[in-house]
Amino acid sequence: MSRLPAVSFAPEGVLVRKALDRLERGPCGAHELAADVFGLRGGPREMATRLVAQLLDDVPEVVRGGPDGEVWRLAGRGRATAEQPARGLRDLRFAVVDVETNGGIAGAGGRVVEIAIVDVDRGAVGGCYSTLVDAGVTIPPWITRLTGIRTEMTRGAPSFSQISDRVRERLSGRVFVAHNAGYDWGFLRAEMRRAGAAVPRGPRLCTVHMARRLLPGLERRGLDAVADYYGVEIRDRHRARGDAVATAQILVHMLGEAERRGWTTWPTLRRGLGRPPRRKGRARTAAERRKGPPSESDKG
Template structure:
């Protein structure tokens, strides 16, 4: 099944994983292709590659002596979405609430929700507050209702990281401004020392640009109102994720009526992702009104 998968951080490790996606490689081949050490003696190649891949759960020796390496069963090559109908793909609809900072800086996730969508039906929803060990600014509390004391005693992101990965794995990542939520999850997983997510992503803001060109605003409120969808617990992760999942189903139906029935057809129809303009200041306005992610198969 296509969908999100995970790779350890680090350029050389990611390069090795990409090589192994095509099948087992010898230590000598990996030394040449990944480390640039052409003609490396086998003994040295085995030692260097073993050091590089030590502790990487996605990789295992292929045979005795460390002469070759392969991806483990859970990390075999994951095909990109191809001819399967959009309706038949599996989606993970995500919403994160944050402390208002920048993902790679002082920003932290303080609440997360993931709604699973399978074959056109909304399934289970995982949601939790997150104790990020930071104070939540008053303006975030006014927007979301989340107070610092509400997060105290909640699990840290490191404690929920494996569960989050489990809900995302094998699914198309969806969010209303996917770049925002994807960026925060990558940053939190990096801090937790976990493999970073890779795989297909779909942004409902970008879909709204193409499917609903008459809308003046494409924030979640506007798009949900267009489809007659009520948002319960607005600006809370669970409420926003459930509403986005319902919006997604309506948008996928609209896309299929236009003949965009497969992932490649949808990507072609949506076209290139618009460049991000000047950032607006204020209450998550960038998040809910702008997106720099449409459909993507990359990192």
């Protein structure tokens, strides 16, 4: 049989959600999953195994086991073993990301000029990777006033193509988290594609969306407002490292809030939070996003 080409699936796409919904009913073999998700019935077992692996291998809330590694189940579901213990929500690994940009739109002239990635493991904030990025662009004065980042500061910093492997490594096997995740993810994805690098796969979690569900009485859900609610100090505001560390600390508090509601696994958290609302109308520019209201999804 000819070799099955590598296929990339969107981590929040229809097929991944369909597979997760099926696994919520219990563990499932690769052949059965391929039939339910892809409609592949009666096909070669090798093809079913490869397709399901390409779909789910990098999704942290899913684990595989069985004698041949062809049985899939949700983390925290089914009988735990020494080789594959059941995992709760806090056992998942999170990567909290913040990017600073030149003020443009992702994929249309907008470029990342600074990035930070903070690990959160077992409910504790871990190490942080951060760097300025030389995107070969001029940083406009209003971005410099906001962030303190000047064009000359980025000159000599690594390009995104030079750090893309490290970024992917830091995100691999982790839940991508950001305050207004769609914004940061959009820029990271655009930069990875521009660098010719594979876009990291896995689920994403937005702390703005979490605040909307967990803190319904909070009038504003920008980073400053949520940090103030939890008593988190933001050091070096509007710089990638400072904002990412603060968001990571906020995430730890929010995971505690979720557990108190009984959302102790990724599937229960996903159901409890519901799907993030789709924003209508034209995409807002970074300048509009930074101004705060009227959107609750703003970071500022």
